[in-house]
Amino acid sequence: MRNYYIFSNGRIRRKENTVYIENEQGEKRAIPIEDIDTIHVFGEVDLNTKLLNFLAQQNKIVHFYNYYGFYSGSFMPRDRNVSGELLVKQVEYYLDNEKRFYLAYSFVEGATFHILRNLREYKNTENFQEKIRTEMIKALETNTINELMGCEGRARDIYYEAFNVILKPEFFIDKRQKRPPTNPINALISFANSMIYSTVLSEIYHTQLNPTISYLHEPRQRRYSLSLDIAEIFKPLIADTIIFKLVNNNMLKIEDFEEDVNYCYLNNTGRKKFIKEFDQKLATTIKHRKLKRHVSYRSLIRFECYKLIKHLINDELYKPFKAWW
Amino acid sequence: MAEDIIDIINFQSLKTTGIKVNYLYVCERKLWLFDRGIQMESTSDKVLIGKLLGEDSYPREEKRDMMIDNLINIDIVGNNEIREVKYSNRMYNADRIQLLYYLYYLKQLGIEKKGIINYPKMRKREEIILTDDGAREVEAALVRVKEIVGMDKPPELQKKPYCTKCAYYEFCFG
Numbered sequence: 247m248r249n250y251y252i253f254s255n256g257r258i259r260r261k262e263n264t265v266y267i268e269n270e271q272g273e274k275r276a277i278p279i280e281d282i283d284t285i286h287v288f289g290e291v292d293l294n295t296k297l298l299n300f301l302a303q304q305n306k307i308v309h310f311y312n313y314y315g316f317y318s319g320s321f322m323p324r325d326r327n328v329s330g331e332l333l334v335k336q337v338e339y340y341l342d343n344e345k346r347f348y349l350a351y352s353f354v355e356g357a358t359f360h361i362l363r364n365l366r367e368y369k370n371t372e373n374f375q376e377k378i379r380t381e382m383i384k385a386l387e388t389n390t391i392n393e394l395m396g397c398e399g400r401a402r403d404i405y406y407e408a409f410n411v412i413l414k415p416e417f418f419i420d421k422r423q424k425r426p427p428t429n430p431i432n433a434l435i436s437f438a439n440s441m442i443y444s445t446v447l448s449e450i451y452h453t454q455l456n457p458t459i460s461y462l463h464e465p466r467q468r469r470y471s472l473s474l475d476i477a478e479i480f481k482p483l484i485a486d487t488i489i490f491k492l493v494n495n496n497m498l499k500i501e502d503f504e505e506d507v508n509y510c511y512l513n514n515t516g517r518k519k520f521i522k523e524f525d526q527k528l529a530t531t532i533k534h535r536k537l538k539r540h541v542s543y544r545s546l547i548r549f550e551c552y553k554l555i556k557h558l559i560n561d562e563l564y565k566p567f568k569a570w571w
Numbered sequence: 572m573a574e575d576i577i578d579i580i581n582f583q584s585l586k587t588t589g590i591k592v593n594y595l596y597v598c599e600r601k602l603w604l605f606d607r608g609i610q611m612e613s614t615s616d617k618v619l620i621g622k623l624l625g626e627d628s629y630p631r632e633e634k635r636d637m638m639i640d641n642l643i644n645i646d647i648v649g650n651n652e653i654r655e656v657k658y659s660n661r662m663y664n665a666d667r668i669q670l671l672y673y674l675y676y677l678k679q680l681g682i683e684k685k686g687i688i689n690y691p692k693m694r695k696r697e698e699i700i701l702t703d704d705g706a707r708e709v710e711a712a713l714v715r716v717k718e719i720v721g722m723d724k725p726p727e728l729q730k731k732p733y734c735t736k737c738a739y740y741e742f743c744f745g
Binding site for chain 1: 723
């Protein structure tokens with residue numbers, strides 16, 4: 247099973263038990279339903295309820311992105327993975343300050359571990375590493391989510407500042423801007439983060455976790471905020487390493503971006519380059535120490551959901567994933 | 572003797588699904604998780620194979636997938652026997668208690684039959700008869716199922732030789 251990415255405009259339809267993707271030129275491509283994990287739609291496509299009913303029956307997710315490549319929403323089939331008890335536990339851990347803080351801190355800890363792991367790969371970043379460690383020690387002494395978020399935010403600013411040491415000078419980042427990204431590096435980070443977000447959301451969907459109840463981010467953020475929580479751990483591990491590779495090996499160029507008034511975004515060639523690497527990364531396997539089998543980066547995200555479930559049902563204390571290789 | 576025990580235990584409060592009785596013999600932890608709706612079966616290829624096998628085997632039988640009391644789902648009901656279709660006999664003990672439980676359940680409803688476990692892939696069948704000892708074993712199993720699902724956290728992880736084949740393997744060890 248794999249992810250399908252649709253960049254061209256056209257139509258997706260069901261014909262018997264196969265999904266057909268048709269572009270504007272009328273070229274058709276058949277995809278066996280069993281091969282689909284998730285479909286990501288970037289182009290302008292038409293689809294009908296016949297297709298959606300089929301995808302629902304087969305339990306397949308479709309993520310939609312807008313013109314600028316930002317996540318717009320998802321079609322997620324009726325939830326079959328329901329556990330009332332787990333939902334109650336999820337809420338209980340949100341309402342109890344101490345329990346919430348433990349999880350929130352764990353997500354930050356996992357994120358920082360991978361941030362520092364990235365920085366160690368590059369010269370002249372020791373100074374940044376030191377400052378980030380200081381913020382993390384401060385974070386340990388806080389006990390409100392707000393203060394924790396403050397430390398996390400500062401650590402992240404320092405991290406992005408270090409990008410200027412890591413990345414080629416054309417991709418200079420003055421500061422992280424999200425809405426809207428105004429230069430190529432911000433556009434790239436935003437696109438990469440939305441890919442991580444939707445990937446985590448797909449994995450959460452395949453478990454009994456409710457994606458709206460979160461610990462580090464506030465559940466009232468009008469998003470599937472648990473996805474944001476778990477994404478923190480994987481953004482530096484997966485997205486940022488791809489960014490470094492694409493930029494520093496000249497794989498992505500300024501021509502891969504479009505600029506509108508006050509708006510910068512990756513064009514289709516740029517997105518394709520990112521997604522090619524992204525897909526490869528997700529499929530890359532490593533030998534799991536406890537399972538003693540090879541598992542993909544994508545399954546590591548699923549396991550993070552499992553670990554969270556185990557924590558919530560009082561089975562095993564949650565420890566954020568930290569790449570050990 | 573067996574009659575006495577049946578009277579003593581409150582069958583109504585103990586009755587459960589066949590799969591939970593089966594899981595009790597496979598893994599108590601799996602039983603607990605399954606009971607809480609933390610299910611992995613939907614993503615397991617082995618579960619899918621088992622389901623397809625059940626659907627495709629013995630197409631000439633008429634009474635297939637008989638649901639009783641919205642609780643007990645019997646693969647095939649014949650005149651004198653009930654049958655369960657299983658992929659392999661690796662979990663024979665679990666399959667056996669599940670079928671014993673069905674026989675026991677039917678007996679409560681005044682129906683007496685014998686049981687057969689079909690292993691079509693292995694071209695094998697096992698006959699199961701509900702004896703007094705079997706009835707006692709079912710009762711003990713029902714009490715134990717109730718105990719397990721009543722626990723406030725899942726039974727601890729125990730490494731069993733067949734863990735790696737289980738749909739919960741990555742959940743438990745990942």
